[in-house]
Amino acid sequence: MNLKDKIADYPNFPKKGILFRDFSPILKDPSASDYVADEFSKHFHPKDIDVFAGIESRGFIIASILASRYNKGMIMIRKAGKLPGKTTKLSYTIEYGKDAIEIQKDAIKEGEKVLICDDLLATGGTAKASAKLIEKIGGKIAGFAFIIELVDLNGIKGISKYDCKSLVKY
8 A cells, every 4th residue: 555645735734835744544544544553563563562652642543543453552642731640741842942742650660662653753853852751751662653754854863773663754
């Protein structure tokens, strides 16, 4: 299956000069969603993963699909202020300012192997911050699973020490 045929392009969104790559048409097609899960299953072995982490918000969908496929749990990495209970927060720099993400302190147990999922890898700032956040609470990074990678933005550089799989590269 050619996933590029399923990805919609939206020029000048969310602002002029940006070409937004939208993976949501994949979700409308059960065979495409199954294909995505199959491709990640070929790359990441179940014994190497204890739990899936989804980066807000599109990563939640990918992590949920894979968690169901692998019969494992799923946790959320969210923007600051969105999770209840005790959380751990990490601030980081992005291409146009600063941002912060959080995870619940008890989301994973010490030493658990976490596969981080998101729809798209661009500059890599959020992905790198997510790995640091998980490691900060005692997790081990099993890798990263992305539907789309924007190669020219070189986001892989900041997470290259981890096992990374992108299904479509632009």
